[in-house]
Amino acid sequence: MRHFEEELEQLKNKLLEMSSLVESAIYRSVTSVVEKDSEPANEVLRIEVRVNQLEIEIDDFAVNLLALHQPMAADLRFIISGIKINNDLERMGDLAVNIAQRALALIEEPVIQPMIDIPHIAALVQSMVRKSLDAFVSGDVALARSVLASDDGVDDLRSASFHELISFMERDPHNIRQAVSLLSVVRNLERIADHATNIAEDVLFMTKGIDVRHHAEARE
Amino acid sequence: MRHFEEELEQLKNKLLEMSSLVESAIYRSVTSVVEKDSEPANEVLRIEVRVNQLEIEIDDFAVNLLALHQPMAADLRFIISGIKINNDLERMGDLAVNIAQRALALIEEPVIQPMIDIPHIAALVQSMVRKSLDAFVSGDVALARSVLASDDGVDDLRSASFHELISFMERDPHNIRQAVSLLSVVRNLERIADHATNIAEDVLFMTKGIDVRHHAEARE
Numbered sequence: 001m002r003h004f005e006e007e008l009e010q011l012k013n014k015l016l017e018m019s020s021l022v023e024s025a026i027y028r029s030v031t032s033v034v035e036k037d038s039e040p041a042n043e044v045l046r047i048e049v050r051v052n053q054l055e056i057e058i059d060d061f062a063v064n065l066l067a068l069h070q071p072m073a074a075d076l077r078f079i080i081s082g083i084k085i086n087n088d089l090e091r092m093g094d095l096a097v098n099i100a101q102r103a104l105a106l107i108e109e110p111v112i113q114p115m116i117d118i119p120h121i122a123a124l125v126q127s128m129v130r131k132s133l134d135a136f137v138s139g140d141v142a143l144a145r146s147v148l149a150s151d152d153g154v155d156d157l158r159s160a161s162f163h164e165l166i167s168f169m170e171r172d173p174h175n176i177r178q179a180v181s182l183l184s185v186v187r188n189l190e191r192i193a194d195h196a197t198n199i200a201e202d203v204l205f206m207t208k209g210i211d212v213r214h215h216a217e218a219r220e
Numbered sequence: 221m222r223h224f225e226e227e228l229e230q231l232k233n234k235l236l237e238m239s240s241l242v243e244s245a246i247y248r249s250v251t252s253v254v255e256k257d258s259e260p261a262n263e264v265l266r267i268e269v270r271v272n273q274l275e276i277e278i279d280d281f282a283v284n285l286l287a288l289h290q291p292m293a294a295d296l297r298f299i300i301s302g303i304k305i306n307n308d309l310e311r312m313g314d315l316a317v318n319i320a321q322r323a324l325a326l327i328e329e330p331v332i333q334p335m336i337d338i339p340h341i342a343a344l345v346q347s348m349v350r351k352s353l354d355a356f357v358s359g360d361v362a363l364a365r366s367v368l369a370s371d372d373g374v375d376d377l378r379s380a381s382f383h384e385l386i387s388f389m390e391r392d393p394h395n396i397r398q399a400v401s402l403l404s405v406v407r408n409l410e411r412i413a414d415h416a417t418n419i420a421e422d423v424l425f426m427t428k429g430i431d432v433r434h435h436a437e438a439r440e
Contacts, residue, residue: 063300070290080283083300084307166400170393176386183400187407 004069011065011082012137014058018089019133021051023126025096026192030122032103033185036111044100051093058086074206081206085136088195092129095188095195102181102188109178117161118185124154125193132199139207147200154193161186224289231285231302232357234278238309239353241271243346245316246412250342252323253405256331264320271313278306294426301426305356308415312349315408315415322401322408329398337381338405344374345413352419359427367420374413381406 025047028040062083065071071079128150135144165179165186245267248260282303285291291299348370355364385399385406 063296066286066300067292067296072287076283076287080286080303083303087304087307162400166396169389169396173390173393176389176396180382180386180400180403183403 004065004071004075007061007065007069008075008078011058011062011079014054014061015082015085015089016133016137018051018054018058018086019129021047021054022089022092022096023129025051025093026099026122026126026129029096029099029103030118030185030189032100033106033182034119036103036107038104038107041100041103044096048093048097051090055086055090059083062086077206081136081202084202085133085199088198092192092195095192098188099185102185106178106181117157117164118182118189121154121157121161121186121189124150124157125189125196128154128193128196128200132196132203135200135203136206139203141204141207144200144203144207147196151193151197154190158186158190224285224291224295227285227289228295228298231278231282231299234274234281235302235305235309236353236357238271238274238278238306239349241267241274242309242312242316243349245271245313246319246342246346246349249316249319249323250338250405250409252320253326253402254339256323256327258324258327261320261323264316268313268317271310275306275310279303282306297426301356301422304422305353305419308418312412312415315412318408319405322405326398326401337377337384338402338409341374341377341381341406341409344370344377345409345416348374348413348416348420352416352423355420355423356426359423361424361427364420364423364427367416371413371417374410378406378410 025044028047029044032038032041032044062079065079066076069075128147131143131150132147134140135147162183165183169176169179245264248267249264252258252261252264282299285299286296289295348367351363351370352367354360355367382403385403389396389399
């Protein structure tokens with residue numbers, strides 16, 4: 001049983017490694033958009049290779065834990081949650097790649113004013129990702145709930161930013177292509193926040209056995 | 221063991237029920253966009269309530285199967301795949317809700333020409349959803365591979381439709397709000413196709429033990 005505890009600890013550590021790679025990819029993808037620098041975007045593409053390997057490694061590790069130790073109750077739910085969270089993290093990595101690709105397409109375009117919202121949304125989203133993982137590894141229910149609360153903030157910022165970008169397009173049709181790319185960046189950030197929310201919901205389910213998933217979803 | 225086989229069959233049937241609800245939600249959401257009829261969109265919102273209940277039911281059922289029977293090898297991978305597929309189906313349901321909400325926002329707008337692509341993309345996406353689930357329940361590798369191949373078709377259609385919608389905005393700024401909503405409909409359909417692709421990848425992993433996930437992802 002000592003051995004099994006150690007393996008659960010290893011699963012946590014692998015998920016933390018995954019999460020820190022994904023957080024760094026998100027940060028770099030947004031830096032690339034805002035600073036019009038291709039280097040961080042290219043780094044995101046390199047990080048993605050490692051994220052993809054790690055996803056498979058973690059899945060195999062978790063499935064082997066289930067097969068070898070046939071855990072019950074809390075441990076079983078912890079491992080199943082780990083498998084789901086692994087999947088959410090990998091999707092976040094994909095979304096950071098989407099943002100990096102938009103950044104590369106936008107490099108030559110002049111800086112436009114509505115961009116100032118993007119670092120703001122990105123900072124909130126990154127803090128949600130970090131908190132959702134911290135809540136998972138420490139089983140911290142209050143922290144998981146604070147992630148759910150942040151999601152409303154992201155929705156409000158996204159909505160304000162959409163209106164701003166649409167007005168910007170209406171003022172001058174030359175802005176349309178660039179604004180459509182920026183809409184996509186914002187939407188990708190919003191989807192990252194949705195995945196962080198999923199993780200927080202899994203944590204609440206895992207720790208309290210309360211299924212909050214479809215309360216939270218009513219807000220989507 | 222007889223009993224366990226029956227329970228695996230029940231898991232399949234629940235996932236098929238989930239999938240047929242989700243397919244019907246996708247169909248109705250697109251009908252609502254194309255026919256400017258609010259009734260199918262409202263029906264999608266009702267279907268979503270059932271989809272959300274069923275997701276929790278299936279998760280609990282699968283976790284109980286793991287806890288009670290502690291299956292090995294193929295059965296373990298089948299149940300884990302079922303949990304992942306359940307999650308993908310629920311996300312598809314959310315995406316159909318997004319489309320239904322766009323449909324309701326577009327009801328009063330005049331019909332514009334680029335919409336003709338949407339039923340085309342939707343038909344392809346719906347067939348991917350159906351095939352991915354059929355591949356799962358029958359363990360049909362060739363069918364799963366055909367889903368992966370279709371995803372490229374969706375990407376091409378999406379890309380053509382984006383260019384068309386952007387030109388449409390550039391021609392007349394009055395079209396911008398409507399075109400942004402239609403961009404969102406297309407993007408939601410593309411995300412549904414991505415989930416069908418995930419399911420097909422899980423089927424290949426489950427049946428052959430080959431992990432194709434990150435070949436497919438290179439195409440995203």
